[in-house]
Structures are given as structure tokens and as C-alpha cells.
Amino acid sequence: MSGQSNVGNSGVYEAGDQRNYKDSEIKQAQEEKRFHEGKEHSHLAQDSKDERSIANKLEREKRREDEPDNNLTEEDRASQLDPTLPAKLHGNEPSKGAKIDAELQAEEEEELRRKGKA
Template identity: 65%
Template sequence: MSSNVGGSGVYEAGDQRNYKQSEVNEADRYKEGKENSHKANDPKDERSIANKLARESKRENEPEPEKDTETMQSKKDATLPARSHGNEPSKGAKIDQELKDEEEAELKKKGKN
């Protein structure tokens, strides 16, 4: 029996590919996986100790990722990121900023800052 529903492309497995053995052998196996698919301290991770050591040595040489500008702004003023986008800050951000201001004022009053 054959179906007359839809085009032939519907029934073809275009996502399934048969690779040549030469292509499989040339693939860079270490970088094949997805980013952050391995957790560094995962006890069930089956990477070899050599691979873990190689990753840690690479990680030591990498510069630390720069903080996002909005993250830096929110540490200074909790309402600043919303205002920089032209929005009114949320009630929680306003309360956070008030608490931060009160704490800073108290610390200045005590002479610790």
C-alpha cells in the first residue's frame, strides 16, 4: 500500500545520515560534546583522570569571564538596570535598594565604612 498524503520529503529520513568511516575517524572527539555537559565534581562522570587534569590545566590558563554590565550595575544600585532600559524598577528592587542604603548609612554612622 502506498499513501498519497504529503510529499515524499515527509517520509524521507533526512536527519539520519550515514557517515563514511574516514569522516568518523577525522572528527575531533574531545570537542564533540555540548558546552557545560560535564560538571567538574560529578561523581558519576566517567571521564578519565587524564582528561580531567587536561581540562583543569586549560581552565587555569583561561581568563575569568567578564561580569555582565547589568550585573555590575545591580551591585551598585538595584534599580539602575531597569532604569537604564527605560522601565520603572520593580518593588523588590526598590526595597533592596532601600535596605542597602539603610545598611550603608548605619555602617557610616558606626564608622566602619
């Protein structure tokens, strides 16, 4: 007889999932959800189904060209300079891929220097 009190069992007092809401309460809850539906950055710049006007797209691209890359982390900036640098900053040995990337980057820079002088 666990769960029973002196005045009856607990099932009498607990609603569980047997709640009946008024239509006005349901409408209000849906409206509150809709208020938060729109998310920042929800438009994808390259989305062909995006309904932004061409003028808006051009304005956005112009603003993107003007703004600096402030969203890059310290590691991202370091990896642009040298692919092995982030691992070295953390005190680790660079991965094989990072070493290969560094070699390729050095070869490309050398070739550009050679072509520039030739």
C-alpha cells in the same frame, strides 16, 4: 483521479518511509552523530559524578579565579552597583523588589560603615 500521470500514480515513484539503507550507510550516519556529541562546557564543575581528576578540577578552579568576569552584560554590572539602575537605564520605573533590594543594600553598607568606625 488526482495525483495520476499518464504513466501511473505517484506512489510508484515516491519512496516515502519505505527506504532500506545499507548497514554501511547506517554506521556512517551514527559515526557522524558521535563526532558532534561532545559539547563545550559539558562538564559541570560541581557535578559529583564528573570523572575529572582532582588535579584537573584544581587547575580549572585556579583558572576561574584568575579570569575576570567578562561574561557579565552591561545590565548585570549595573545591577551589581544599584539594583534599580537597569530599569532606570531603560527608562522604566524600578520594580518593588528592586527598590527593596536597594534599601537593603544601603542598610547593609551603613551598618558596615558603623561597625567599621565603632
